Amino acid sequence: MIYFDNASTTAVLPEAAQKMYESMLEYTGNPSSLHELGFKSEQALNGAREKVARAMGVNAKNLYFTSGGTEANNTAVIGTALAYKSRGMRVITQTTEHPSVTDSFRHLEELGFDVVYLPVDTFGHISLDELSAAVDEKTTLVSIMYVNNETGAMQDIDGIIKAVKAKNPSCKFHCDCVQAFCKHALPKKADLISVSSHKIGGAKGVGALYIADGTRTENLHFGGSQERGLRPGTENLAGIVGFGLAAELGGRDLEQKAKNVSSVKSELLKLTELLPDVYVNGALDSPYILNLSFLGVRGEVLLHALEADGIYTATSSACSARLKNKLKIVDLLNEGRGESALRLSFNAANTSDEAVCVREALLKHVPVLRKFQPR
């Protein structure tokens, strides 16, 4: 089996799985309980908070656990916009965010907010000039992701923060770092950062939101004082402890890992020379994601042909089509390229040998499938 769909989710690290199993048996108390068992669970919770915070490069007291990247993004966007509503109702994002961000902005639109969706160029980057022009004194929030989950295009987050703060120093900046965490050093000056456990070898259904000192965010859930009231409800302790360990292990050797993964990506990039009509979608920024269009073959058909060989990949079309319908934006991928896009996404354990194997499989399948699909 070759798994090149790590941007969708990663396999749980055996160490994290073992830790979660042990945690379920060991930490039986509710972290909110006042007795000894509760205290032990609370300590485990805060130990994990320290680990995730360290890997993110932030202070643990600013970190809140959530049910995943989606909830972290919902809270960051909606909660922050609501908290600063009296200052202004203009908020800014870009067209190629993950739906957990875009749909949050759609919700804000329904609440009467003035939402700006900045376009991206063919590389998937926004223009700093257009961003600068969009920020005014009534703008309270800008949200731009670091690594795009479809293409691996990376935004110049430091430049973006500088441009935003130059126009309006009190405007808050949120960054969805779900695809960047434990792969790239996270931005230092963002006011809010979202991460997710299942993209780094932890369990699904766990995430975290960093909120800088001086940034206010309204809670979207009610009913308890857990996570200082921002995310009430008894914590998924085992999942959080596993997330802590995955972050501790995954936060190491980022440069070495990126180098290894780059060689995996390079092997697959050779397809653009070995086959006609193969195009790279988006910029070749993050080594962890490669999005290729094999013109004349539907991505879904290719995905299933590879699956029959034990190779797991993803298409991009579902997400892009959704965005097109909902926002009426110009898609990053034009018509034919969107239909025939295949996303290959890697983790540090993938090897060049696996990449060569997948390349061979594509060299075998694409010419055959092209014969059966009218252009």
Ligand SMILES: Cc1ncc(COP(=O)(O)O)c(C=O)c1O
């Ligand atoms: C960029 C990005 N943001 C947010 C999410 C949502 O994270 P989760 O699956 O933990 O809700 C994903 C998941 O695919 C993602 O890729």
